[in-house]
Amino acid sequence: MPPRVAAIAGIGYTKYTRSTQASLAGLALEASLNAVEDAGMSIRDIDGLVCYHQNDSVLVRDVSTSLGIKELRWWSDILAGGTFNCAVIAQAAMAIESGLANNVVVYRALKGRSGKRMGRYRASLADGVHQFMTPFGFSTPAEIFGMTCRRHMHEYGTTREQLGRVAVTERLHASLNDRAVMRQALTMEEYLAGRIIADPYTLFDCCQETDGACAVVLTSSERAQSAPHGPVFILGAVHGGGSVPRVPFDGWPDLSISAFPRLATELFERARIAPSDVDVALLYDAFTFEVIQQIEDFGFCEPGEGGPFVEDGNIALTGRLPVNPHGGLLSEAYIHGLNHVIEAVQQLRSEAGSRQVRGAEVALVTGFGFCAGSAMLLGGASAAP
Amino acid sequence: MQLPSRPTPIEDDISRPFWDACRQHELRVQRCEVCHNFQYFPGPICRACASTDLTWSAVSGLGTVYSFVVVHNVVTPGFPPDQPYVVAWIELPEQRGLRLLSNVVDCPLNDVRIDLRVEVAFLDSDDFSVPVFHPAT
Numbered sequence: 001m002p003p004r005v006a007a008i009a010g011i012g013y014t015k016y017t018r019s020t021q022a023s024l025a026g027l028a029l030e031a032s033l034n035a036v037e038d039a040g041m042s043i044r045d046i047d048g049l050v051c052y053h054q055n056d057s058v059l060v061r062d063v064s065t066s067l068g069i070k071e072l073r074w075w076s077d078i079l080a081g082g083t084f085n086c087a088v089i090a091q092a093a094m095a096i097e098s099g100l101a102n103n104v105v106v107y108r109a110l111k112g113r114s115g116k117r118m119g120r121y122r123a124s125l126a127d128g129v130h131q132f133m134t135p136f137g138f139s140t141p142a143e144i145f146g147m148t149c150r151r152h153m154h155e156y157g158t159t160r161e162q163l164g165r166v167a168v169t170e171r172l173h174a175s176l177n178d179r180a181v182m183r184q185a186l187t188m189e190e191y192l193a194g195r196i197i198a199d200p201y202t203l204f205d206c207c208q209e210t211d212g213a214c215a216v217v218l219t220s221s222e223r224a225q226s227a228p229h230g231p232v233f234i235l236g237a238v239h240g241g242g243s244v245p246r247v248p249f250d251g252w253p254d255l256s257i258s259a260f261p262r263l264a265t266e267l268f269e270r271a272r273i274a275p276s277d278v279d280v281a282l283l284y285d286a287f288t289f290e291v292i293q294q295i296e297d298f299g300f301c302e303p304g305e306g307g308p309f310v311e312d313g314n315i316a317l318t319g320r321l322p323v324n325p326h327g328g329l330l331s332e333a334y335i336h337g338l339n340h341v342i343e344a345v346q347q348l349r350s351e352a353g354s355r356q357v358r359g360a361e362v363a364l365v366t367g368f369g370f371c372a373g374s375a376m377l378l379g380g381a382s383a384a385p
Numbered sequence: 386m387q388l389p390s391r392p393t394p395i396e397d398d399i400s401r402p403f404w405d406a407c408r409q410h411e412l413r414v415q416r417c418e419v420c421h422n423f424q425y426f427p428g429p430i431c432r433a434c435a436s437t438d439l440t441w442s443a444v445s446g447l448g449t450v451y452s453f454v455v456v457h458n459v460v461t462p463g464f465p466p467d468q469p470y471v472v473a474w475i476e477l478p479e480q481r482g483l484r485l486l487s488n489v490v491d492c493p494l495n496d497v498r499i500d501l502r503v504e505v506a507f508l509d510s511d512d513f514s515v516p517v518f519h520p521a522t
Contacts, residue, residue, distance in 0.1 A: 065431055075449050123460045124392060131394035132426045135515050137461040138472045145472060146454035154452070154499045196469075199455035243432075250426045253482050255474070 006093035007224035009218035010039025016333035028109035031213035048101030085337030087374035090237035109213035145211035162307035174327025207329035236271030241372030259299035348380035446505035
């Protein structure tokens with residue numbers, strides 16, 4: 001018997017907002033039920049459940065209880081950030097491929113704006129590694145990751161205007177996406193006039209903080225073949241880190257080189273395809289610069305050429321490497337990167353409407369954390385094993 | 386120099402010698418007695434050779450700015466919201482790649498740049514001191 005292979009059969013999501021009246025549990029349930037229905041399943045089919053969160057969400061045991069899952073066979077709560085958006089899909093696939101579960105719901109629910117805000121909650125911590133950070137006023141993601149952008153600007157001459165092209169392009173994409181929270185046009189002038197957050201990062205370099213939930217259903221590839229919207233296959237996935245896989249990467253050898261070149265090499269080898277085979281890229285974009293960094297790290301251009309690459313229009317919907325057609329974390333919403341997985345699936349199913357990348361058969365999805373993260377290559381129905 | 390109420394470091398068995406030295410206005414960095422590797426932030430064992438034979442070694446207090454951000458959107462308690470400040474990774478001359486996270490002070494914001502030569506000073510509060518860096522004289 002050939003080994004069992006997992007595939008994505010369904011996706012679900014809630015409305016993305018800056019302030020919801022719904023509870024976290026309500027958001028998680030709504031996205032999960034939508035994904036189960038999208039997969040052509042019922043709750044009775046689900047025997048696996050997994051989520052990742054920053055102690056800011058609803059736990060699997062509560063969601064399982066509320067959903068009325070009768071026989072939970074595999075589950076996991078993972079304490080992690082956006083770097084886990086692909087790792088969590090890979091782990092659900094591993095559970096299915098090893099026979100621990102048959103049909104798994106992956107979810108992420110957060111009230112990132114009206115509840116626990118990512119940009120705030122670490123500011124008063126001063127234990128563990130934080131004792132070497134907060135007494136110096138160093139705690140938010142913009143402060144921490146701004147260091148890598150500054151170093152890249154120093155090494156390669158990357159400019160504010162190049163960062164701006166990422167923000168402006170993603171906003172243009174978001175204008176075609178009903179789900180996106182930020183849809184009004186953003187001009188380069190407006191971008192450059194954005195108030196400073198943590199220089200080199202200004203307002204429009206930073207992703208949003210939003211409320212909402214996403215869910216994905218995985219099953220065997222056989223069963224996914226008969227799902228109402230067809231299967232999406234995992235061509236390869238990687239998950240790992242470099243020598244200091246913790247924020248703020250103290251002791252990291254070179255702040256202009258992330259852990260991702262190694263991960264990217266492994267990923268393309270595992271999937272047996274090349275960067276030039278990627279039709280659409282869902283790059284984790286907590287900050288504008290991360291798009292430029294990953295374009296280099298995944299081999300779409302040489303190190304240092306990511307700025308000119310975006311400046312030349314290559315990341316537009318009709319460009320050489322369409323990036324974040326949904327508008328990304330910058331303009332669609334911040335559902336910790338699981339919304340990137342949703343968009344990749346919709347692109348590969350040709351369900352993305354006016355933002356559809358023509359002929360999209362291979363999608364790259366990433367969860368970038370500079371010093372650690374995950375990534376995967378997804379393929380549409382034509383990629384059946 | 387008197388400091389407003391910044392977050393107080395919650396010291397532990399590993400970090401206490403660092404903060405104690407700061408109270409004496411002395412900059413010490415954790416160092417391995419076996420392979421002589423410096424490491425910061427400190428840890429329970431040497432990251433280079435896994436030895437537990439660690440000590441705290443005084444360093445010159447000189448350094449250069451390796452990278453920095455200028456924080457305008459101030460969220461850390463004890464930092465005045467209308468006063469932008471500089472957080473920087475300061476590379477020490479004692480070992481290539483050895484960096485401390487700190488503030489650059491007494492320097493116009495526009496003059497802070499990568500490779501700026503700096504030296505340590507200490508800001509005191511009631512029960513702890515933090516090492517900060519100003520342009521070298």
